[in-house]
Amino acid sequence: MPYAHITGWGMAVPQKVLTNDDLSKFVDTNDKWIREMTGIHERHIAGEGETSATLGTDAAYEAIKMAGILPTELDLIICSTSSPEHIFPATACLIQDKLGASNAGAFDLSAACSGFIYAINMGAQAIKSGSVKTVLIIGTETLSRFVDWKDRSTCILFGDGAGAFVLQASDKPGGIMGCVMHSDGSGGEFLSVPAGGSAHPASEITLHTGQHFIHMNGKEVFRFATRVMAQATIEATTKSGWKEEELALIIPHQANLRIIEAAARGLKMPMDKFMVNLDRYGNTSTASIPIATVEAVASGRLKAGDKVVFVGFGAGLTWGALAAEWSGPVPSDHFIKPEWFRPWARLRSILRRILRILDGIFFGRGA
Numbered sequence: 001m002p003y004a005h006i007t008g009w010g011m012a013v014p015q016k017v018l019t020n021d022d023l024s025k026f027v028d029t030n031d032k033w034i035r036e037m038t039g040i041h042e043r044h045i046a047g048e049g050e051t052s053a054t055l056g057t058d059a060a061y062e063a064i065k066m067a068g069i070l071p072t073e074l075d076l077i078i079c080s081t082s083s084p085e086h087i088f089p090a091t092a093c094l095i096q097d098k099l100g101a102s103n104a105g106a107f108d109l110s111a112a113c114s115g116f117i118y119a120i121n122m123g124a125q126a127i128k129s130g131s132v133k134t135v136l137i138i139g140t141e142t143l144s145r146f147v148d149w150k151d152r153s154t155c156i157l158f159g160d161g162a163g164a165f166v167l168q169a170s171d172k173p174g175g176i177m178g179c180v181m182h183s184d185g186s187g188g189e190f191l192s193v194p195a196g197g198s199a200h201p202a203s204e205i206t207l208h209t210g211q212h213f214i215h216m217n218g219k220e221v222f223r224f225a226t227r228v229m230a231q232a233t234i235e236a237t238t239k240s241g242w243k244e245e246e247l248a249l250i251i252p253h254q255a256n257l258r259i260i261e262a263a264a265r266g267l268k269m270p271m272d273k274f275m276v277n278l279d280r281y282g283n284t285s286t287a288s289i290p291i292a293t294v295e296a297v298a299s300g301r302l303k304a305g306d307k308v309v310f311v312g313f314g315a316g317l318t319w320g321a322l323a324a325e326w327s328g329p330v331p332s333d334h335f336i337k338p339e340w341f342r343p344w345a346r347l348r349s350i351l352r353r354i355l356r357i358l359d360g361i362f363f364g365r366g367a
């Protein structure tokens with residue numbers, strides 16, 4: 001059975017930064033309260049033309065470049081997001097087109113802030129089963145588009161961004177090890193976007209009552225998160241046959257510094273074992289773990305051979321943890337750079353559209 005190694009990683013965030021002080025100009029809040037209650041100082045917010053697909057594509061190109069592969073080598077693209085471009089088509093397919101990943105299947109995965117952990121596990125299992133060799137995992141969010149900017153209990157928390165991993169099959173032991181995935185739908189109402197789906201399709205009433213925005217019971221989510229983070233970390237570590245002391249780093253979902261501190265207390269581990277960068281990005285939901293990973297590697301906190309656990313929680317309710325032996329990039333002898341594919345992917349997409357029109361004109365059959 002092949003192993004699934006993380007061989008590429010990348011991130012992308014919008015240019016625009018919104019500080020706590022900026023927020024306090026249009027909503028009744030202040031920098032002191034936000035820092036003390038959450039640890040967040042600022043977040044990035046998508047501007048015009050920046051969407052979950054564009055951010056996801058930028059992060060994916062970085063990851064592909066790091067792995068030294070071509071977009072055409074991808075067999076599967078899994079995009080975890082709670083802020084997809086549309087209900088359908090899947091954001092993964094839009095990214096597939098922007099990458100020119102002409103040999104890849106593509107689908108979205110919805111498990112909120114735990115989604116990246118679920119998605120890595122699905123990709124790794126597909127590799128281990130032998131059905132695919134190279135998988136792109138993307139976590140991308142523009143939750144700022146679903147936030148009620150008048151609701152101070154939620155609008156201070158979220159930021160936009162994307163992260164991506166490339167997983168590759170190898171006979172060399174290591175890579176993705178134990179993973180646990182949990183859910184409890186009985187707590188679904190604690191964090192939701194009530195309208196816009198089949199239960200409450202968008203209407204004048206849902207619009208006027210703000211049902212298309214994020215609704216949250218912060219206290220319940222906080223209690224749930226502090227209960228599950230340490231437990232899931234222990235489960236994934238044990239499943240991998242490791243002990244907690246062997247872990248070089250824990251990369252938690254970046255929702256609230258106090259939640260991460262509670263997890264550290266639960267695990268009886270010092271805070272310097274935990275990667276934290278939510279002060280600069282806020283809660284980027286499913287993108288927070290890959291963004292934190294990219295910065296952990298760049299700052300030298302995560303090195304090849306290190307044992308690491310990713311742990312997250314979110315709407316659903318969902319939670320989970322995944323242990324991995326960090327592989328580092330594999331040397332590539334490719335002459336073509338993946339970023340050269342960007343203009344080619346655009347041209348390919350236009351040509352495919354033109355061909356479809358011509359096909360309809362010359363070979364179309366009436367209904």
Ligand code: COA
Binds near residue numbers: 219
């Ligand atoms: N700025 C200033 N004051 C605020 C505020 C804000 N943005 N939001 C709430 N307050 C006030 C409240 O009005 C309340 O004032 P009062 O005591 O005078 O009534 C006080 O601060 C406490 O508010 P409360 O909502 O009870 O705070 P809390 O202890 O539940 O903390 C969160 C709020 C959001 C920080 C906390 O619940 C949390 O982090 N929950 C988890 C959320 C999360 O991680 N969600 C994403 C999951 S993926």
